[in-house]
Amino acid sequence: MSDTKYVAIVDDHTLFRKGLASLIAVFPDYKVMFDASTGKDFIAQLNPKKLPDIVLMDISMPEMDGFATTEWLKNNYPDVKVLALSTMDAETAIIKMIKCGAKGYVLKDADLSELKLAFSELIRVGFYYNDIVSRKVMQSLTQLVDDKSELSAFMNLNENELTFIKLACSEKTYQQIAKEMFKSEKTIDGYRADIFQKLNISSRVGLAMFAIKHGIVKV
Amino acid sequence: MSDTKYVAIVDDHTLFRKGLASLIAVFPDYKVMFDASTGKDFIAQLNPKKLPDIVLMDISMPEMDGFATTEWLKNNYPDVKVLALSTMDAETAIIKMIKCGAKGYVLKDADLSELKLAFSELIRVGFYYNDIVSRKVMQSLTQLVDDKSELSAFMNLNENELTFIKLACSEKTYQQIAKEMFKSEKTIDGYRADIFQKLNISSRVGLAMFAIKHGIVKV
DNA sequence: TTAAAAAACAGGAATTATCCTATTTCATAA
């Protein structure tokens, strides 16, 4: 009994996406339903009457990233299994993807047989965790014991706070930032205080360092 | 007269590499000779008796990156045309690749027809430059002129100033920094003022951003 | 040795950032 399973691919790099589709095309029992360049595009193409079994999901994308899309799927179609695609250098991103509901992850430098294995494990037992990556993630998790609050706090930052942080990583004064966000200076000061407490920091420079370290702002 | 052209692929992401190979396999007139995960691997597989016409080269790789490998090719087999693969957010990397001898570049989110066009242009006229990317690169080139003064200012920082900058990228107050450097607070303030003027910045956060951007401090 | 330049240091003012403790507004679940 080998009924065909359906796969969707979400990645903003066309060459990668199409290449992957071309590879999966030769898998027996698997068929690429469609591919999308962003989470938004993916949701637009999704047909509730005929859902994919597996979604190969990249993390960084314009419009709607892998985190948001995975979370959306968890809330709307929890039976669709998300397999996160990532690179080794994005450990915290992997952790975040799992929290968002990804059922497994494969590295972009995995080989074809591993992808196949990941597929069949996803179908068979519902999840797939590569040993090497798991160990890496565990390592960074235990390594982050001190940073644990930092990490979970990072997850708990809301939109306003993230916007504020980005603006704070500049030479703008809080007064200017308040204007730019259409909020009072006191509200901005409240954001600052909340963030300082959440992230356990005590100065704007510390905030800037944190933001860069965690990719909230790019240098 | 359509004689077959040979292509090699160098990229450390196996899925991307194999996917790309699978895509190119359907191009008429092009054939993937081999693929490699690093520059070192590529050179090891290279047969001087039968060189590829085109090398699709990623930039970031372990062991030997795209820059070094492209330069090596320029010095050893200048007739082999390197087509750089990159993402939009790596402008300076693209410029560096061109300086290393790449004959063209395509973005990873290009589509198949553009890749095909790049191939044929490489064969026909010897180079390929995508308009959008070209414009981006030109932009960042002119921007580099502005950064030049910034850069030379960076060179003119003395030991004390560099020490101060490193300490300033923290939650320490200037008072604490003064103690740590065995200088008076006023001397520290003088360092700060000089640095602000030299680097044309106006706040400690700006200084921290500069320091990270230029590798004075690591995140 | 001496003049010039560079480095260290200072007083004081203005601005910004930080840190308290409240109150008001608003959506939303009971």
Added chain:
DNA sequence: TTATGAAATAGGATAATTCCTGTTTTTTAA
């Protein structure tokens, strides 16, 4: 409707930063 909690807003105090305009000390070069 009302209770509840989160988000926004405030006043006011203190600390830190930024920005002036100087003087003193040390180094360097003629």
